[in-house]
Amino acid sequence: MNKFKHFLGIDVSKEYFDAVLILNGAKEKPIHNQFANDSKGVKTLNQWLKKQGATSQQTLVCLEHTGMYGKLIIRYLMGFNYSLWVEMSLKIIRSMGLQRGKNDKIDAERIAIYAMKNQQEAIIYKAPSRTVEKIRNLMSLREKLILTKASLIRNSKEMKSLDPEVSKLSDKFQKQTIKGITSDLKQIEKQLDLFIKEDE
Template sequence: MSKFKHFLGIDVSKEYFDVVLIMNGEKEKPIHNQFVNDSKGVKALNQWLKKQRATNLETLVCLEHTGMYGKLIIKYLMLFNYSLWVEMSLKIIRSMGLQRGKNDKIDAERIAIYAMKNLQDAVIYKAPSKTIEKIRSLMSLREKLILTKSTLMRNSKEIKSLDPELSKLSEKFQKKTLKGITSDLKEIEKQLDVFIKGDENLNKIYSLAISVPGVGKVTTLYLICFTNEFKAYSSPRQLACYAGVVPFEYTSGKSIRSKPRVHHMANKKLKKHLHMCALSAVNHDPEMKEYFKRKVAEGKNKMLVINNIRNKLVHRICACVRDNKTFEVRKAA
């Protein structure tokens, strides 16, 4: 039997957050309030919950993934020892069926009802370590710098084909910027290494995951960050689904007979990096190279085979982390 008797739904925005509390499962009597989205606001929420006699032991708090806007709320509610369920917004929306009308109060109430109805599927949020938070921040900055650098270089090349003189002027003023970005990227790489080596558990997981042929530093760090050190997913298949590398069947009766395909709801960033890892594995791992050649010779679509390799890589990484063993390269049969 669940320990949760009360359910709190939180709808987060930049300046405020609305909350709806359902006491003792009585969804016909929801209690609404609104707070400022800052530390004082979250502390006021805690006091308000105490007045409502919704204790941290008996109350399940549910909110959507909202990036930066929800960070402060999560941080303080965890300090107050509340159990949090941070859910995908699309899951909540689709679970409610056909809905009419929308405002912050209604959204908060729908989130509270979702938590109450789907209590058996609740995944209690576990905060990532400070090291993971720092790595996430650096990885995000690294991605932005790479994008800026590639945009500047592409712009210069495009101008060159149209006006060489203007291109030289553009390159002149971009030179220091590009040099600075390159230097910053190198420093970020060094700092990432410091963070990895400075955390014993993280360093162990990193060493195990990167031992899989084809898997590089960036992909490994993204996997560690997105899975909270491989604690957010209970099975390799679940992680593979999240990464968008598991094909699903699409059939209905006799009329609908579509080929199995991956779902569009996936972590696109992770999927892209796993794709590059698969291509690398085909070139450098004898077993994967032989597998790719064999399947293509059988008439399989090349992209289908690459996707299968992406799936295999996820399973290999998870197996290494689970068994606490580095990957042993096997020769193709």
């Protein structure tokens, strides 16, 4: 037996997100709206869903795994007690086959249809513990710092063969930055160890 009557597909971007609602499985009559990707926008989405009669108990919300851009939406909708399915985009694309046309509204509608067709396989999102969230954020920062450091070192090596004089100046100006990044990476490692030890 299917638990959900209504299906909401969300296509997320940095500034806004598109939402397409399928009420009572009527995929021929999708309802579209667009909201700002901020706390006010998600609250407005919740009010809009209530007006459409899509209660949190009967509505499955599906969105693609988009990292940073979807975090706010996930946090707020969980607070409003919606069931959330955060799915990998490749799975959605594969399930739909070759599709013509592409824009945010169409993508949101495809996600809603995917949720409706595959609700039996839905994996309801559970928020990670606060410690796991902290570790994820620190790991992301660590990765960015490693890439920045590698880029600076690579740039310095390339410059040596092109212009040795400018290379020396470049090394001089970058030396403190590379040293600072190396120090920051060590501090991040220590903090990661602390988080892990504090949380059994």
